[in-house]
Amino acid sequence: xxxxxxxxxxxxxxxxxxxxxxxxxxxxxxxxxxxxxxxxxxxxxxxxxxxxxxxxxxxxxxxxxxxxxxxxxxxxxxxxxxxxxxxxxxxxxxxxxxxxxxxxxxxxxxxxxxxxxxxxxxxxxxxxxxxxxxxxxxxxxxxxxxxxxxxxxxxxxxxxxxxxxxxxxxxxxxxxxxxxxxxxxxxxxxxxxxxxxxxxxxxxxxxxxxxxxxxxxxxxxxxxxxxxxxxxxxxxxxxxxxxxxxxxxxxxxxxxxxxxxxxxxxxxxxxxxxxxxxxxxxxxxxxxxxxxxxxxxxxxxxxxxxxxxxxxxxxxxxxxxxxxxxxxxxxxxxxxxxxxxxxxxxxxxxxxxxxxxxxxxxxxxxxxxxxxxxxxxxxxxxxxxxxxxxxxxxxxxxxxxxxxxxxxxxxxxxxxxxxxxxxxxxxxxxxxxxxxxxxx
Amino acid sequence: xxxxxxxxxxxxxxxxxxxxxxxxxxxxxxxxxxxxxxxxxxxxxxxxxxxxxxxxxxxxxxxxxxxxxxxxxxxxxxxxxxxxxxxxxxxxxxxxxxxxxxxxxxxxxxxxxxxxxxxxxxxxxxxxxxxxxxxxxxxxxxxxxxxxxxxxxxxxxxxxxxxxxxxxxxxxxxxxxxxxxxxxxxxxxxxxxxxxxxxxxxxxxxxxxxxxxxxxxxxxxxxxxxxxxxxxxxxxxxxxxxxxxxxxxxxxxxxxxxxxxxxxxxxxxxxxxxxxxxxxxxxxxxxxxxxxxxxxxxxxxxxxxxxxxxxxxxxxxxxxxxxxxxxxxxxxxxxxxxxxxxxxxxxxxxxxxxxxxxxxxxxxxxxxxxxxxxxxxxxxxxxxxxxxxxxxxxxxxxxxxxxxxxxxxxxxxxxxxxxxxxxxxxxxxxxxxxxxxxxx
Numbered sequence: 001x002x003x004x005x006x007x008x009x010x011x012x013x014x015x016x017x018x019x020x021x022x023x024x025x026x027x028x029x030x031x032x033x034x035x036x037x038x039x040x041x042x043x044x045x046x047x048x049x050x051x052x053x054x055x056x057x058x059x060x061x062x063x064x065x066x067x068x069x070x071x072x073x074x075x076x077x078x079x080x081x082x083x084x085x086x087x088x089x090x091x092x093x094x095x096x097x098x099x100x101x102x103x104x105x106x107x108x109x110x111x112x113x114x115x116x117x118x119x120x121x122x123x124x125x126x127x128x129x130x131x132x133x134x135x136x137x138x139x140x141x142x143x144x145x146x147x148x149x150x151x152x153x154x155x156x157x158x159x160x161x162x163x164x165x166x167x168x169x170x171x172x173x174x175x176x177x178x179x180x181x182x183x184x185x186x187x188x189x190x191x192x193x194x195x196x197x198x199x200x201x202x203x204x205x206x207x208x209x210x211x212x213x214x215x216x217x218x219x220x221x222x223x224x225x226x227x228x229x230x231x232x233x234x235x236x237x238x239x240x241x242x243x244x245x246x247x248x249x250x251x252x253x254x255x256x257x258x259x260x261x262x263x264x265x266x267x268x269x270x271x272x273x274x275x276x277x278x279x280x281x282x283x284x285x286x287x288x289x290x291x292x293x294x295x296x297x298x299x300x301x302x303x304x305x306x307x308x309x310x311x312x313x314x315x316x317x318x319x320x321x322x323x324x325x326x327x328x329x330x331x332x333x334x335x336x337x338x339x340x341x342x343x344x345x346x347x348x349x350x351x352x353x354x355x356x357x358x359x360x361x362x363x364x365x366x367x368x369x370x371x372x373x374x375x376x377x378x379x380x381x382x383x384x385x386x387x388x389x390x391x392x393x394x395x396x397x398x399x400x401x402x403x404x405x406x407x408x409x410x411x412x413x414x415x416x417x418x419x420x421x422x423x424x425x426x427x428x429x430x431x432x433x434x435x436x437x438x439x440x
Numbered sequence: 441x442x443x444x445x446x447x448x449x450x451x452x453x454x455x456x457x458x459x460x461x462x463x464x465x466x467x468x469x470x471x472x473x474x475x476x477x478x479x480x481x482x483x484x485x486x487x488x489x490x491x492x493x494x495x496x497x498x499x500x501x502x503x504x505x506x507x508x509x510x511x512x513x514x515x516x517x518x519x520x521x522x523x524x525x526x527x528x529x530x531x532x533x534x535x536x537x538x539x540x541x542x543x544x545x546x547x548x549x550x551x552x553x554x555x556x557x558x559x560x561x562x563x564x565x566x567x568x569x570x571x572x573x574x575x576x577x578x579x580x581x582x583x584x585x586x587x588x589x590x591x592x593x594x595x596x597x598x599x600x601x602x603x604x605x606x607x608x609x610x611x612x613x614x615x616x617x618x619x620x621x622x623x624x625x626x627x628x629x630x631x632x633x634x635x636x637x638x639x640x641x642x643x644x645x646x647x648x649x650x651x652x653x654x655x656x657x658x659x660x661x662x663x664x665x666x667x668x669x670x671x672x673x674x675x676x677x678x679x680x681x682x683x684x685x686x687x688x689x690x691x692x693x694x695x696x697x698x699x700x701x702x703x704x705x706x707x708x709x710x711x712x713x714x715x716x717x718x719x720x721x722x723x724x725x726x727x728x729x730x731x732x733x734x735x736x737x738x739x740x741x742x743x744x745x746x747x748x749x750x751x752x753x754x755x756x757x758x759x760x761x762x763x764x765x766x767x768x769x770x771x772x773x774x775x776x777x778x779x780x781x782x783x784x785x786x787x788x789x790x791x792x793x794x795x796x797x798x799x800x801x802x803x804x805x806x807x808x809x810x811x812x813x814x815x816x817x818x819x820x821x822x823x824x825x826x827x828x829x830x831x832x833x834x835x836x837x838x839x840x841x842x843x844x845x846x847x848x849x850x851x852x853x854x855x856x857x858x859x860x861x862x863x864x865x866x867x868x869x870x871x872x873x874x875x876x877x878x879x880x
Contacts, residue, residue, distance in 0.1 A: 038597055038740050138594055144741040149594035150586035154578055157478055157761030283747060286726050300478050300754030300761070301584040305747045307723060314740030321597030321740070 020046040021328040024076035027088035034317030077102035087111040110323040112139035118213035118229040136323035144315025145308040160222040160298035163261040167214040169290035170205035171257040176288040207236035208273040219261035225349035233354040235274035253277035254285040269349040277438040360438040363406040384415040460486040461768040464516035467528035474757030517542035527551040550763040552579035558653035558669040576763035584755025585748040600662040600738035603701040607654040609730035610645035611697040616728040647676035648713040659701035665789035673712035673794040693717035694725040709789040717878040800878040803846040824855040
């Protein structure tokens with residue numbers, strides 16, 4: 001039985017281990033510190049080695065024995081005592097090689113590395129499977145939100161066919177601030193950078209890479225088919241204007257960066273990250289600031305939404321520790337280990353290119369002189385099989401200009417691109433300001 | 441390996457079973473039918489016996505072999521072939537005796553019986569533990585929402601200290617309708633009964649029993665201490681008026697029936713079910729109609745909210761089948777089975793009586809003639825250590841009456857009861873219409 005000290009209690013794990021389970025940590029930054037502190041509460045789990053980048057850095061972590069710290073991460077993965085390695089540094093290399101070395105040395109892996117999983121998940125999982133080891137990664141997607149383990153266990157009787165999710169806290173913070181403060185993207189980004197919610201180079205977040213890494217792995221586990229990262233469509237939030245926020249609000253929507261994955265009737269996967277107008281009747285419309293949320297649709301369960309902190313020292317530690325405890329509870333069994341935790345997807349998902357999808361759209365257009373323009377907009381749409389759900393024209397700039405807001409019915413992406421081309425070549429149309437997809 | 445037919449896929453369970461797992465169902469009503477239909481998709485799971493109340497009832501369930509149906513449930517629990525019994529009839533007896541007999545006969549149990557778990561959970565779990573069997577009950581609380589298994593597994597590193605939940609779809613439907621249609625409780629109840637959302641005798645739902653059963657078991661597993669149902673405070677929704685809904689909206693709240701469980705600093709448990717004004721900034725304020733939601737707060741995870749369908753044929757089946765698959769994946773192992781799934785809480789929670797708690801309150805008062813009343817309200821509150829956060833007076837009934845709405849700061853329940861007594865004895869106060877607690 002696992003003995004517990006301090007305030008944390010293991011609830012229903014029933015540990016058959018009699019010896020301490022030996023853990024190695026790679027990384028002692030924000031997440032690593034949270035994991036270290038949380039594991040201090042478990043008497044039968046021992047951290048025997050921690051790899052850091054800079055050994056001489058001053059660290060104020062209670063209970064940390066400096067003698068177990070190394071700046072050579074291979075001392076962790078090659079340590080014969082260690083049974084579970086938690087990789088918490090991120091990026092492709094050296095994480096990729098470290099994990100493979102650890103697996104080869106007989107260790108199970110817990111990782112929060114979304115980029116590595118998205119780009120090399122197939123190779124990693126196959127490699128672990130070959131060595132009869134597992135790689136768990138609850139913390140890599142949506143931080144502290146229970147997601148991957150529930151999909152693998154209590155939702156295992158389901159065929160999940162749709163995911164709509166807010167998986168990036170930085171962009172959700174920026175969009176929420178733009179909405180509530182009627183502020184521009186660049187102003188809010190600056191503020192977010194000052195507060196530490198956005199990095200100095202914000203590309204990974206604001207261009208949707210981070211969310212795309214996460215939805216790649218999430219769709220893979222939810223659909224049971226391997227989704228390739230390079231086939232995931234990606235569009236960021238840098239072009240969203242406060243005017244779009246305002247127009248969306250007036251029509252009953254919120255603009256969110258949505259990571260989306262759907263299986264169509266033929267079993268083909270449509271996986272993407274882009275801004276969307278989300279109807280305020282949906283739970284996702286009310287997920288604000290750095291909170292993350294994942295809505296799953298499947299049969300028999302129907303629609304389920306899981307929300308919570310998508311990042312941060314302790315929320316992420318919750319998931320890393322949850323995975324460590326899950327493995328720890330199985331170590332020492334003589335039988336085939338870890339029945340619930342394997343992931344060998346041999347089948348690749350057939351993917352649909354976004355150009356072949358159907359979507360509903362919001363379009364914002366500025367015209368210099370609106371005489372006849374509404375008619376030409378209507379005609380262009382009609383000739384391209386696009387029905388309009390609504391069209392609103394407002395005078396701007398003392399009546400010299402008009403801003404026209406259009407919401408379409410469901411139509412083909414290719415047809416929409418044609419229409420945008422026509423608009424761009426219409427001399428009366430000064431600019432197509434925004435083209436944002438609308439959630440149905 | 442479990443082989444899969446039709447469209448459902450097991451994702452990551454890795455079944456070591458080579459023979460079919462044999463299941464017995466007790467109950468073939470709404471939930472039972474959903475479970476039967478869902479299990480049809482799993483080739484290596486075989487339903488060998490189904491107990492029903494009326495054997496002669498016409499059933500239109502594809503693939504149902506009438507010869508396995510019995511009207512004697514003991515034929516299920518005594519069947520030596522059966523390894524897992526799913527009890528889906530509800531109520532105390534005969535369910536209680538059937539489950540104990542099944543456990544005694546070496547079967548694992550999956551149940552959706554919230555009343556039985558709340559009232560006799562301790563005896564049941566101890567009995568199962570003694571026989572080295574498990575009782576899983578994901579479906580008993582919040583239907584299809586992944587909740588119990590995540591608490592037992594991926595959240596196992598947490599100390600959960602607060603739960604706020606909407607656990608009863610019927611009352612949430614009624615409250616949502618009252619809010620959106622400005623309708624009375626009795627009118628909406630009638631409509632809900634006609635639509636099948638409320639029973640002919642709605643007591644179990646509208647008086648909060650159903651939610652109280654669920655929060656009893658949920659708090660027990662989340663806190664790791666046994667909560668006694670008889671110590672759970674319970675108050676229903678029958679006295680909520682459309683006027684309260686309107687007043688709440690104007691102040692930025694929604695009225696919901698909240699099942700709440702908190703551990704205070706001394707580790708004492710405050711568990712209750714009553715209506716609350718929920719700030720619209722909270723996710724629970726946006727959970728409408730029959731949807732259920734559970735917000736958990738703990739360390740290290742922070743705040744997590746899980747929402748989805750709380751009842752219904754298929755959502756409930758998702759959880760029952762999830763539990764069956766979890767057990768099935770462990771059966772046949774030679775080692776100590778089912779490490780994640782046990783629940784032996786030997787420790788009883790120390791409970792706090794509601795009279796000793798502190799709360800924030802909404803009070804609605806009607807006065808015949810308001811001269812001086814506001815002053816006396818203020819004085820009574822002040823003398824009982826109650827600070828007011830806001831007070832609003834509105835004329836009603838052509839100016840003959842005034843309706844006064846008060847929101848207090850946090851204060852003691854006992855002090856509030858004193859003040860309500862004073863109000864009830866004030867000749868100028870015609871009626872204290874409502875006293876509803878406010879979520880902070």
